[in-house]
Amino acid sequence: MSQPLDQDIRRYLAGRARWHPFEIAFWVVALASIFLLSSKHLILTEIAILALFALSLDLILGYSGIISLGHAAYFGFAGYVAGLLAKYNIVNEPVLALLVSGLAAAVLGFVTSFLVLRGSDLTRLMVTLGVSLVLREIANQAGWLTGGADGLQGITIAPVLGLFAFDIAGHVAYVYCLAVLFILFLVARRIVNSPFGLSLLAVKGNPLRASAVGISVNARLVAVYTLAAGYAGIAGALLTQTTQFVSLDVLSFERSADVLLALVIGGTGYLYGGIVGAILFKLMQDYLSNLTPQYWQFWIGLVLVILVLVGRERMTSWTTQLRTLLARIGPRADSVEAVPAAPADVRAAPADEH
Amino acid sequence: MLTILFDGIAYGMLLFVLACGLAVTLGLMNFVNLAHGSFAMAGGYITLVLVNRHGVPFFAALPLCFLLTAALGALFERTLYVHVYAKPHLDQVLFTIGLVFMSVAAVDYVMGSQQQYITLPEMLHGQINLLGLNVGKYRLLIIVLCGLLTIALQYILASTRFGSRLRAAVDDPRVASGLGIHVSGIFALTFAVGSGLAGLGGALGAEILGLDPTFPLKFMIYFLIVVTVGGTSSITGPFLASLLLGIGDVAGKYYVPKFGAFVIYTIMIVVLIWRPQGLFARATAR
Numbered sequence: 001m002s003q004p005l006d007q008d009i010r011r012y013l014a015g016r017a018r019w020h021p022f023e024i025a026f027w028v029v030a031l032a033s034i035f036l037l038s039s040k041h042l043i044l045t046e047i048a049i050l051a052l053f054a055l056s057l058d059l060i061l062g063y064s065g066i067i068s069l070g071h072a073a074y075f076g077f078a079g080y081v082a083g084l085l086a087k088y089n090i091v092n093e094p095v096l097a098l099l100v101s102g103l104a105a106a107v108l109g110f111v112t113s114f115l116v117l118r119g120s121d122l123t124r125l126m127v128t129l130g131v132s133l134v135l136r137e138i139a140n141q142a143g144w145l146t147g148g149a150d151g152l153q154g155i156t157i158a159p160v161l162g163l164f165a166f167d168i169a170g171h172v173a174y175v176y177c178l179a180v181l182f183i184l185f186l187v188a189r190r191i192v193n194s195p196f197g198l199s200l201l202a203v204k205g206n207p208l209r210a211s212a213v214g215i216s217v218n219a220r221l222v223a224v225y226t227l228a229a230g231y232a233g234i235a236g237a238l239l240t241q242t243t244q245f246v247s248l249d250v251l252s253f254e255r256s257a258d259v260l261l262a263l264v265i266g267g268t269g270y271l272y273g274g275i276v277g278a279i280l281f282k283l284m285q286d287y288l289s290n291l292t293p294q295y296w297q298f299w300i301g302l303v304l305v306i307l308v309l310v311g312r313e314r315m316t317s318w319t320t321q322l323r324t325l326l327a328r329i330g331p332r333a334d335s336v337e338a339v340p341a342a343p344a345d346v347r348a349a350p351a352d353e354h
Numbered sequence: 355m356l357t358i359l360f361d362g363i364a365y366g367m368l369l370f371v372l373a374c375g376l377a378v379t380l381g382l383m384n385f386v387n388l389a390h391g392s393f394a395m396a397g398g399y400i401t402l403v404l405v406n407r408h409g410v411p412f413f414a415a416l417p418l419c420f421l422l423t424a425a426l427g428a429l430f431e432r433t434l435y436v437h438v439y440a441k442p443h444l445d446q447v448l449f450t451i452g453l454v455f456m457s458v459a460a461v462d463y464v465m466g467s468q469q470q471y472i473t474l475p476e477m478l479h480g481q482i483n484l485l486g487l488n489v490g491k492y493r494l495l496i497i498v499l500c501g502l503l504t505i506a507l508q509y510i511l512a513s514t515r516f517g518s519r520l521r522a523a524v525d526d527p528r529v530a531s532g533l534g535i536h537v538s539g540i541f542a543l544t545f546a547v548g549s550g551l552a553g554l555g556g557a558l559g560a561e562i563l564g565l566d567p568t569f570p571l572k573f574m575i576y577f578l579i580v581v582t583v584g585g586t587s588s589i590t591g592p593f594l595a596s597l598l599l600g601i602g603d604v605a606g607k608y609y610v611p612k613f614g615a616f617v618i619y620t621i622m623i624v625v626l627i628w629r630p631q632g633l634f635a636r637a638t639a640r
Contacts, residue, residue, distance in 0.1 A: 067444050119627060121443045122386060126578040127626065130619050133575055137615045253571055257451050264448060298459030306451025308445045309437055 017193040026272070027182065034175055041174040047282045048177035049238050054263040054274030055188060056183075056231030061260075062268035063192055064224050065204035066116065069125050069256055070132030073112070076251035077135055078105035078233030083246040084145070085150045092158040094241050097189070098180065101237035102230045109229020113222045129253065136251035151247030154286055155240070173242040180238060181275075189271055191227070200224055211296060254297075258285075261304060356487050358608050359601060364493040366600020367500035368562065369537040370593050372555035372573070373580040374507065375548020377592040380421070380581055381524045383439050384540055388450040390552055390577055391570030392457035397553020398565045399465060402472050412475045419557045420550040427549025454570045462567040470565045504593060511589055513595055514589050520544060560632070579618065583625050 033044060053075055060066045078101040084090070084108050091097040139146045146152055159165040163331045191197055202210040203217050211217045240246050249255070258281070266277025284303070288296035376390040401419045404410040410418065431454075438449050478492045511517040523530040523537045531537045556569070563573065576599065584595030599618055606617030 032531070061444070067447060069447070115623060115626060123381070123626065125386065125388075125447065126575070126582050126622070129575055129578065130622055134619045137619075141612060141615075233590050253574075257455075260448065260451075265445075295459045295463055297455045298463070300453030301452040301457075301459065304448050305434070305456065308441065308449035308452070309434070332445065 013193065013195070028121050028124040028163050030178060034178065038171060041170040043282060043286060045170050045174045045177050045242055047278050048174065048181045049235050049242070050259065050262055050282060051275040051278035052181050052184060052238065053235040053259050054266065054278050055185065055234055055271060056228045056235060057259050057263050058268055058271065058274045059188065059231065060225055061263065062270070062273065063197065063204065064221055065122060065352060066221065066225065067121055067127040069253070070128035070130070071259055072251055072255035073132035073135050074105040074109055074229040074232035075236035075255065076139070077108055077236070078102060079236035079240045079250045080146055080152065082237035082240040086155045086157050086241070087152065094157055094160050094176070098234055098237050098241070102234035105233020105236070106226050106230030110222065110226040113225040116225065117218060127264045132251055132253065136248055137187060139248055139251060149248060151245060153245065155244045155246070157241050157244055159294045170242070177238050177242065180234065184234065185271065188231070192271065261300065264307065358487070358605050359444050360487070360489050361493060361596060361600030362604035365562065365604050366597035367497055368555055368559045369576060369580055369600050370502055370596035372552050372559065373577045373596060374589060375551045377581045377584060378524070379541070379548050382520070382527070382544060385439055385448065386443055386446045388447060388574055389453035389457070389570065391573050392454055393423055393427055393557030394547040394552040394573070395457065395565070395569040396426055396556070398556035398560045398569065399461060401557035402470055402560065402565065403470050412472070416557060420554045423553025424546040424550030428546035431545040435545070447592055457570060458567045459478065465567070469566055470560070472560045473581060474561065492561060492563060499558065507589055512529060536537050539637045557620050578619070578621070579622050583622070
């Protein structure tokens with residue numbers, strides 16, 4: 001490789017990975033919420049968990065174009081793993097249990113990825129949905145282990161790192177979730193800004209051409225699917241640890257649909273989309289379920305329909321515009337956000353392997 | 355053994371009537387319609403209201419239900435679905451999930467969340483002896499009706515002018531419209547008929563599959579399996595896939611009740627590993 005090109009690539013990657021002042025501001029605000037919004041920590045915890053879950057879906061949907069209707073499979077699986085680890089005192093320390101659960105979900109993701117990656121969009125919809133339904137049925141049938149339809153009860157979670165015990169107001173839980181979200185966000189940010197992340201975008205754009213320039217498409221997809229499953233697993237384990245309860249609900253279709261909706265509201269294909277979407281979705285859900293406890297799903301459905309009819313690009317273009325605007329304000333902005341624009345279209349290229 | 359086979363065939367036939375509309379619309383417009391089950395549910399509830407509340411005879415309610423659901427399908431197609439055809443699959447998925455959520459909540463609001471039963475006429479109760487085999491009259495009716503429908507559909511697709519236009523449009527919409535075939539008109543009509551058939555299936559299936567507001571969610575995976583396993587290029591593919599699924603599901607629930615629910619998923623996974631493009635798909639994938 002010639003020297004100038006090498007340097008160009010280095011400069012480009014460094015530019016992509018550079019921290020923007022507004023990103024720092026975002027996390028400062030998140031940090032401030034620990035102290036300023038201490039009465040809202042319960043819902044903030046839910047938001048942080050959903051944000052992490054949406055972030056994991058964004059890795060496969062926004063960065064590699066795989067549509068999943070069953071992402072809750074990994075979320076719920078790890079949720080049960082975390083519950084069982086704590087209930088039977090196998091791994092007591094929450095952080096360690098979190099890692100074990102995430103790893104378990106990643107292994108499941110790796111195994112199922114080979115099924116998911118075969119065939120077209122439609123087949124993927126069926127398989128992802130099928131995998132989550134199979135897991136739900138297993139959890140339902142294996143009542144001796146999972147408690148079946150009653151849910152897994154009697155979980156007690158040890159203090160985090162042996163120091164911070166979970167309290168009833170959820171302060172420790174929120175700080176814990178936010179810390180996990182932040183660390184995993186950093187990791188994801190590092191990954192999507194690496195050459196590997198760029199190759200994923202190439203695969204999403206056009207798998208045929210990506211393989212023509214020497215990217216092994218399937219290996220990349222398997223890798224990112226495994227990673228996303230691990231992320232979803234950690235989110236599920238967080239939910240178990242903070243609520244000290246798991247039920248079949250964590251594997252339901254609604255959970256997969258909710259996270260898809262949250263991500264789409266925030267915008268796919270940039271890491272903050274999941275977080276922003278989770279905040280908006282939870283606030284909307286909270287408001288609607290206060291308004292009509294039984295029928296709030298109707299309004300969620302209406303939001304989806306309108307979102308698509310008006311045009312997802314148009315509805316979420318404010319995020320794109322905001323980002324270009326922010327990038328313009330930011331220092332040495334030209335190389336930061338110039339290329340990864342237009343994240344909205346997630347269509348997998350029509351040409352499959354054949 | 356034979357009874358199980360018989361029940362399985364009835365179940366499979368029902369699935370076919372429910373899902374065949376989806377197979378055709380999917381093949382025609384490459385449109386992922388997860389809300390297909392909502393039309394089936396609509397048909398079920400329309401029949402329920404007609405029969406239970408207004409005392410319409412069951413056999414008169416069925417064609418009425420078909421017409422009403424088809425009209426509903428045409429209305430939705432012309433007002434909402436047309437805007438989504440050209441959009442990416444993700445948008446189609448989101449849009450139709452939204453419709454499913456809305457239909458589930460709306461039916462829950464209007465009809466209540468409990469399981470509903472359509473009052474069947476006296477003559478459909480009980481069993482009948484057929485060639486030394488005791489079979490339920492209602493299931494026999496389903497097999498006969500759905501069998502007739504399948505033959506009619508096959509005839510329309512294979513031997514009429516409309517059928518050849520439809521097949522041309524499925525094979526290649528662009529060339530078909532270049533030849534002067536009104537593809538979007540054909541599609542609207544097909545969508546309406548497909549929705550009507552789904553509604554009919556929902557009405558007939560209320561007794562066997564159950565009818566409650568979560569119907570579209572519960573059977574979404576069945577429809578997807580029928581369509582992906584059977585392929586969208588012909589009507590025989592989904593038909594055989596439905597029979598396979600129906601017999602597999604009934605036999606699984608009877609012989610291994612604990613693992614009955616896993617049988618269909620096992621079928622799905624095996625087929626997918628063996629023939630990722632679907633059991634009966636043509637060699638050329640588009």
